[in-house]
Amino acid sequence: xxxxxxxxxxxxxxxxxxxxxxxxxxxxxxxxxxxxxxxxxxxxxxxxxxxxxxxxxxxxxxxxxxxxxxxxxxxxxxxxxxxxxxxxxxxxxxxxxxxxxxxxxxxxxxxxxxxxxxxxxxxxxxxxxxxxxxxxxxxxxxxxxxxxxxxxxxxxxxxxxxxxxxxxxxxxxxxxxxxxxxxxxxxxxxxxxxxxxxxxxxxxxxxxxxxxxxxxxxxxxxxxxxxxxxxxxxxxxxxxxxxxxxxxxxxxxxxxxxxxxxxxxxxxxxxxxxxxxxxxxxxxxxxxxxxxxxxxxxxxxxxxxxxxxxxxxxxxxxxxxxxxxxxxxxxxxxxxxxxxxxxxxxxxxxxxxxxxxxxxxxxxxxxxxxxxxxxxxxxxxxxxxxxxxxxxxxxxxxxxxxxxxxxxxxxxxxxxxxxxxxxxxxxxxxxxxxxxxx
Amino acid sequence: xxxxxxxxxxxxxxxxxxxxxxxxxxxxxxxxxxxxxxxxxxxxxxxxxxxxxxxxxxxxxxxxxxxxxxxxxxxxxxxxxxxxxxxxxxxxxxxxxxxxxxxxxxxxxxxxxxxxxxxxxxxxxxxxxxxxxxxxxxxxxxxxxxxxxxxxxxxxxxxxxxxxxxxxxxxxxxxxxxxxxxxxxxxxxxxxxxxxxxxxxxxxxxxxxxxxxxxxxxxxxxxxxxxxxxxxxxxxxxxxxxxxxxxxxxxxxxxxxxxxxxxxxxxxxxxxxxxxxxxxxxxxxxxxxxxxxxxxxxxxxxxxxxxxxxxxxxxxxxxxxxxxxxxxxxxxxxxxxxxxxxxxxxxxxxxxxxxxxxxxxxxxxxxxxxxxxxxxxxxxxxxxxxxxxxxxxxxxxxxxxxxxxxxxxxxxxxxxxxxxxxxxxxxxxxxxxxxxxxxxxxxxxxxxxxxxxxxxxxxxxxxxxxxxxxxxxxxx
Numbered sequence: 001x002x003x004x005x006x007x008x009x010x011x012x013x014x015x016x017x018x019x020x021x022x023x024x025x026x027x028x029x030x031x032x033x034x035x036x037x038x039x040x041x042x043x044x045x046x047x048x049x050x051x052x053x054x055x056x057x058x059x060x061x062x063x064x065x066x067x068x069x070x071x072x073x074x075x076x077x078x079x080x081x082x083x084x085x086x087x088x089x090x091x092x093x094x095x096x097x098x099x100x101x102x103x104x105x106x107x108x109x110x111x112x113x114x115x116x117x118x119x120x121x122x123x124x125x126x127x128x129x130x131x132x133x134x135x136x137x138x139x140x141x142x143x144x145x146x147x148x149x150x151x152x153x154x155x156x157x158x159x160x161x162x163x164x165x166x167x168x169x170x171x172x173x174x175x176x177x178x179x180x181x182x183x184x185x186x187x188x189x190x191x192x193x194x195x196x197x198x199x200x201x202x203x204x205x206x207x208x209x210x211x212x213x214x215x216x217x218x219x220x221x222x223x224x225x226x227x228x229x230x231x232x233x234x235x236x237x238x239x240x241x242x243x244x245x246x247x248x249x250x251x252x253x254x255x256x257x258x259x260x261x262x263x264x265x266x267x268x269x270x271x272x273x274x275x276x277x278x279x280x281x282x283x284x285x286x287x288x289x290x291x292x293x294x295x296x297x298x299x300x301x302x303x304x305x306x307x308x309x310x311x312x313x314x315x316x317x318x319x320x321x322x323x324x325x326x327x328x329x330x331x332x333x334x335x336x337x338x339x340x341x342x343x344x345x346x347x348x349x350x351x352x353x354x355x356x357x358x359x360x361x362x363x364x365x366x367x368x369x370x371x372x373x374x375x376x377x378x379x380x381x382x383x384x385x386x387x388x389x390x391x392x393x394x395x396x397x398x399x400x401x402x403x404x405x406x407x408x409x410x411x412x413x414x415x416x417x418x419x420x421x422x423x424x425x426x427x428x429x430x431x432x433x434x435x436x437x438x
Numbered sequence: 439x440x441x442x443x444x445x446x447x448x449x450x451x452x453x454x455x456x457x458x459x460x461x462x463x464x465x466x467x468x469x470x471x472x473x474x475x476x477x478x479x480x481x482x483x484x485x486x487x488x489x490x491x492x493x494x495x496x497x498x499x500x501x502x503x504x505x506x507x508x509x510x511x512x513x514x515x516x517x518x519x520x521x522x523x524x525x526x527x528x529x530x531x532x533x534x535x536x537x538x539x540x541x542x543x544x545x546x547x548x549x550x551x552x553x554x555x556x557x558x559x560x561x562x563x564x565x566x567x568x569x570x571x572x573x574x575x576x577x578x579x580x581x582x583x584x585x586x587x588x589x590x591x592x593x594x595x596x597x598x599x600x601x602x603x604x605x606x607x608x609x610x611x612x613x614x615x616x617x618x619x620x621x622x623x624x625x626x627x628x629x630x631x632x633x634x635x636x637x638x639x640x641x642x643x644x645x646x647x648x649x650x651x652x653x654x655x656x657x658x659x660x661x662x663x664x665x666x667x668x669x670x671x672x673x674x675x676x677x678x679x680x681x682x683x684x685x686x687x688x689x690x691x692x693x694x695x696x697x698x699x700x701x702x703x704x705x706x707x708x709x710x711x712x713x714x715x716x717x718x719x720x721x722x723x724x725x726x727x728x729x730x731x732x733x734x735x736x737x738x739x740x741x742x743x744x745x746x747x748x749x750x751x752x753x754x755x756x757x758x759x760x761x762x763x764x765x766x767x768x769x770x771x772x773x774x775x776x777x778x779x780x781x782x783x784x785x786x787x788x789x790x791x792x793x794x795x796x797x798x799x800x801x802x803x804x805x806x807x808x809x810x811x812x813x814x815x816x817x818x819x820x821x822x823x824x825x826x827x828x829x830x831x832x833x834x835x836x837x838x839x840x841x842x843x844x845x846x847x848x849x850x851x852x853x854x855x856x857x858x859x860x861x862x863x864x865x866x867x868x869x870x871x872x873x874x875x876x877x878x879x880x881x882x883x884x885x886x887x888x889x890x891x892x893x894x895x896x897x898x899x900x901x902x903x904x905x906x907x908x909x910x911x912x913x914x
Contacts, residue, residue, distance in 0.1 A: 010518060011518065011519075011521075011522035012522075015522075015525070021529075024529070025529040025530065027527075028525065028526040028529060028530075029526070030524075031526075032901065032904065032905065032908075034887065034900065034901060034904060035896075051890065083792045088522070091522075092519055092522070131492065156478070156482060157476055157478040157479055157482070158478070159478075160449055160452070160453050160478035160481055160482055161452055161453050161454045161476070161477065161478040162452045162454065162457065163449070163450055163451045163453075163454075164449050164450050165451060165452070166452075174776065206446050206449065206450055207442075207446055210445065210449045210485050210489075211485065211489040211492075212444055212481070213485075214482045214483075214485035214486035214489055215486055215487060215489060215490075217479075217482040217483070217485075218482075218483075218486040221483075228779045236848040244785070276501050317672030334666070346498045347498065350496060350497075350498060353493075353494070353496070354494040354495070357490055357493055357494040358494065361486070361490045374504060374505070375504075375505050376502040376503060376504045376505060377502060377503040377504075377505060378499055378501075378502045378503075381501050383499055385498075385499075385502055385504065389502065389504040390500060391498035391499070391500060392498055392500070393498060393499065394499060400556070402556035402583065402587065403552075403553035403554070403557075404553070404558055405583070405586070406552040406553055406555045406556055406582075406583055407552045407553050409505075409507070409508040409552065409578075409579050409582040409583070410508045410510055410511065410552070410578065410579065410582075411507055411510070411511070421493060431553075432515060432553065434515065434551075436551075436553050438553070
């Protein structure tokens, strides 16, 4: 009997790996058996030959654990359409299980294993030598950030002393933002750019502008008092300032929590040529919330190891902060599709947000799982309310509400979302035994 | 919040110029701000605290209007493979296959995933043929969305038949939709409604409604049509005469036969025709009036032949005889074209078939094909495939009325798989791939794998057919 290959992933999960919509579309077009020859799936990998426009067929293969991809086509998309087509074919059950990989797949898997081993050795041997230099670099950076924050604090004091009425548009704020970039404080820079956008807008802006600037002041001011703050809060301030996280340190000394983590929702956000993927997790036993971040330039693959609506048995290492929220995955098992999760009512979601703000006043969003909500009209826009219609949260204006509304048209649904100052950003809906990434 | 507005005012004017009133602040905030020396720092500290207060204390909306709940749909959502295929159909522009998919979903007793209905509604916005199958396959969700998004109002248009107000007060488009539906659902109600308003409708409305009646003709409509021959509008008179000439045994048909009888005779392989003289009042009423001109009497003959029941010719010879004989008195094509018109109007299977086989791709072939019963159509095509040039078949494929019967589909799959690589074959192959019915998707060509160097159309043909086969299989 042939060794049981890994159970094929759902098509949704495969499509989640596509670097962009065009790749997803092209991959779907290649997901027909007629395009493929010599396909197979082992416990570790998936492979096949795809007839392209050229004479020689492309060789595509996937290592499933990571997942990692390889294809002989010239595309710079990653994974390319051939790999996606192969995976979709596999997802549809049209790739037969095989005992052993063919030679060209096997050698690639070995070279990957070898490379990982060499990287590990390099990291081990390089570790101690780098320590001193790294500490020196960190010190230099802290000094620069401190002087940048002091400069911003002073600028804010002067600006508010003279009056915001004197600001003509957001250009002055953008100039200050550029200086914060030089000072290696990207958190301050992005806050200033948000403020600049508010200053450019005409109506209702002074209210929001003062709000944004006052929170920036609080952050810049905290830098001057870093020594007085509790250690955990210092970490939160450092995160908000945009200090890079030393993942090795987190893996080494971060708080470890092993649990069955439900991926309640995954959101992708593009900013300044970088896509940030946030996978929001909830510990089934610990009831802890965690967010795992992944970054990639547009068109490059994002981490697909935490699929929406699945439970992943994993050990997480939490980054320091109040509350500890961001985490790195230390070790994980295969994701398993989970049943519909329990959720809270609208007031419960708002309570959670208030608690998060009390710990970290710069919190911009929290994950919420709303149980039994229904669509409701709020003027020209839409909101989700408790079943009795008494309390509702508005949907953000930047997402298309209709797919969610269509799901909720026939009765209350469970929805996972990010809740923040601009409204509710729905990520996941459970409907009729299915989980739908919105 | 007064304290907040006070802060905003001070911020706009400048903390140096305008102090805010700390007494208006919550005591804890006032205490926090009081620790700062600079007025601007006091202002920013108080604003940061109040901003956080406001965010943390945000209240839910309480003045929203709940939307009514759509009726539950007991049908299961299509399985995962079909959901994935839908994503592909939406991404690739394949409206014909999408329409087929929607119909297959509804026929299988399934429904489309609700979250995809908005994207499908967008697709149906530009493609009217998708609307009815979408409403059916989406169920109550479609109506719910149509009632809430004006772009998709077509999903919610009320079903006609029970709302006589539409007939009385609706726009012409709404009235036509109502009337067409009523002709199917409640034929008596439709005719009663038409009789009630016929006299007061403007000419173009009478014309439009008559056109709809013509698509659902019953023998009892003859009386109404006969009266319409006296209509004020010429378009209505002519259309009524045409419709009457297609009704078996109509009085108009008998009158035409009587007029034609003295004008034609057969003599040893020759058909002798005399052109008609000046029309009398009764002929004019029946539509046999032509404008003055050189071709006037020929035109009158054309109308006369086209309106005469084809049974008239049985006394002279079989259709095959008559079409092969010489014609004396007018050009043979005049007679053949008029007989073609008569055969199409009367849907006379023997005449239609004879005309098609004798003149493939010559006169009104598409209309002739449309007048054949499905079985006869498959037979006729099978015969044509044996007898006529490939180019003719390739052209006819575009004109075949849908939906194709399994026999027709099989005949054309057999035909296409035996063709050489020609451009017109490639075009026909695309039509065949889309049009053969689902029952034909077990044909050997569907699973045959063309050679790597075969013409692209062969690959496309196999791919489209296999795609459709898998699409139907996963809905079962």
